[in-house]
Amino acid sequence: MASDKTPGPSSSGEPPRSGTHAESGHTLTAEERAEYERLRRAAGARHRRLRRVVAPVFLVLALLLAPLAVVAAWVHDTVTDTDRYVQTVAPLASDPSIQKVATDRLTNRVVANVDVEAVTAALTKALADTGASPRVVDASETLTGPLRSAVRTVVHRNVDRVITSDAFQEAWEGSNRRAHAAVLNMLTGEREGALRATGDTVELDIGSVVDQVRQRLVDQGFEKAAAIPDSDRTVTLFETEQLGKAQDGMRLLDIVGAWLPVLTVALAALAVWTAPGHRVMLLVTALGIGVMMVLLLVAVAVLRRAYLDGVPPAALPPDAAAAIFDTFVRFLRDSTRTLLVVALITALSAYLYGLGRAARGVRRLARRGATAAGQALNRAGLRTGSVGRRLAEHRSWATGITIGAGILALVLWNHPTVGAVALVLAVVLVVTALVAVLAAASAPAPATDEPGHAVP
Numbered sequence: 001m002a003s004d005k006t007p008g009p010s011s012s013g014e015p016p017r018s019g020t021h022a023e024s025g026h027t028l029t030a031e032e033r034a035e036y037e038r039l040r041r042a043a044g045a046r047h048r049r050l051r052r053v054v055a056p057v058f059l060v061l062a063l064l065l066a067p068l069a070v071v072a073a074w075v076h077d078t079v080t081d082t083d084r085y086v087q088t089v090a091p092l093a094s095d096p097s098i099q100k101v102a103t104d105r106l107t108n109r110v111v112a113n114v115d116v117e118a119v120t121a122a123l124t125k126a127l128a129d130t131g132a133s134p135r136v137v138d139a140s141e142t143l144t145g146p147l148r149s150a151v152r153t154v155v156h157r158n159v160d161r162v163i164t165s166d167a168f169q170e171a172w173e174g175s176n177r178r179a180h181a182a183v184l185n186m187l188t189g190e191r192e193g194a195l196r197a198t199g200d201t202v203e204l205d206i207g208s209v210v211d212q213v214r215q216r217l218v219d220q221g222f223e224k225a226a227a228i229p230d231s232d233r234t235v236t237l238f239e240t241e242q243l244g245k246a247q248d249g250m251r252l253l254d255i256v257g258a259w260l261p262v263l264t265v266a267l268a269a270l271a272v273w274t275a276p277g278h279r280v281m282l283l284v285t286a287l288g289i290g291v292m293m294v295l296l297l298v299a300v301a302v303l304r305r306a307y308l309d310g311v312p313p314a315a316l317p318p319d320a321a322a323a324i325f326d327t328f329v330r331f332l333r334d335s336t337r338t339l340l341v342v343a344l345i346t347a348l349s350a351y352l353y354g355l356g357r358a359a360r361g362v363r364r365l366a367r368r369g370a371t372a373a374g375q376a377l378n379r380a381g382l383r384t385g386s387v388g389r390r391l392a393e394h395r396s397w398a399t400g401i402t403i404g405a406g407i408l409a410l411v412l413w414n415h416p417t418v419g420a421v422a423l424v425l426a427v428v429l430v431v432t433a434l435v436a437v438l439a440a441a442s443a444p445a446p447a448t449d450e451p452g453h454a455v456p
Contacts, residue, residue, distance in 0.1 A: 051274050058271035063288045067296040069261040074332040076257020085180045093172035097319040103163045107156045283350040290343035293336050341421050374440020388442025398435045
């Protein structure tokens with residue numbers, strides 16, 4: 001007698017056949033099946049609604065954090081990396097406006113220490129003592145102005161030679177490197193270098209100076225100098241309650257500068273992944289980040305204008321102030337422009353993979369060009385064989401790997417510029433085109449029109 005029970009799930013763990021209930025094995029009636037489909041559609045609709053709500057939240061957070069992440073990364077690199085800081089300030093030593101300011105101020109300081117009036121008075125007294133005529137003695141008193149001008153000319157010429165020489169460039173970079181490393185060690189609490197921080201006290205370690213002085217005294221015959229003790233090798237410079245806050249701010253900057261860009265990228269990726277239409281969300285995200293980068297460039301320009309308006313000309317000439325600002329923020333501008341270019345390239349790529357008429361036309365034109373090039377190679381006897389057939393079968397994988405390699409190259413590139421992005425883009429396009437041509441060259445060459453043969 002046939003059993004009226006429907007078999008349950010198999011022992012292999014396969015899901016029940018359509019039309020059966022998973023737990024009881026009861027065959028679904030038409031009404032039950034319709035209710036099941038309705039509930040499944042309702043659950044899918046709720047899931048899509050949730051994704052439509054969550055994806056914009058991720059997108060807004062990513063767009064708001066994008067400019068902050070760029071600024072935080074720039075400040076972090078400049079403050080915590082001595083090499084990056086020296087690379088930032090190095091061009092100031094060779095800037096003509098900065099050199100002019102340094103030359104003029106150093107000349108004024110040197111000339112101010114020269115007592116021209118005393119020199120003139122000594123000359124007048126010497127002439128009078130030697131019995132010179134009163135006219136000559138009176139005329140010597142008027143030499144103060146010309147003598148001061150001559151001193152200024154000589155000092156200015158020699159100072160200018162020093163400031164514009166390579167020696168000044170090297171001294172500038174060396175002093176900035178030592179100063180930045182000392183301040184960085186103080187803010188991070190490291191016990192290396194001459195400048196150290198202990199609690200709320202900033203100390204200068206003069207141990208190396210003590211060693212040198214002791215050795216020189218011994219070398220000059222003062223043998224008892226060898227008994228100079230090693231204690232008290234530090235000099236307290238100052239004590240401040242703000243040092244702890246500065247060190248806490250340094251640790252916060254280290255965390256924010258390192259993780260805020262990662263958080264921004266993660267939010268942008270979540271916005272694309274949770275959105276029902278991944279390609280459209282990628283296009284929107286890329287365009288949004290591009291707009292935020294434009295706004296950041298505008299903000300830097302506004303800040304530059306405010307800075308130049310706030311610097312008195314007597315304190316710093318406008319061209320020198322502009323050179324200082326532009327030099328310090330040039331890496332921020334470069335990073336912002338690079339991200340703007342990357343965002344535009346990403347948005348264009350997302351559009352070209354879409355269903356728009358222009359996108360389809362570009363893809364169709366690219367396929368025709370690759371096919372024509374491949375067939376030309378085929379007719380010339382250059383066939384790619386099995387390699388070309390594999391590329392043709394897995395062209396999407398090959399394209400994805402090529403694009404992924406380009407993205408990885410930019411991620412691993414140390415501070416990529418617009419030129420680096422253009423180079424990587426060119427390599428990706430060339431490799432993608434080469435893959436398409438090699439895939440097209442694997443197909444047999446089309447039959448040529450020969451006399452006496454019908455053309456199909």
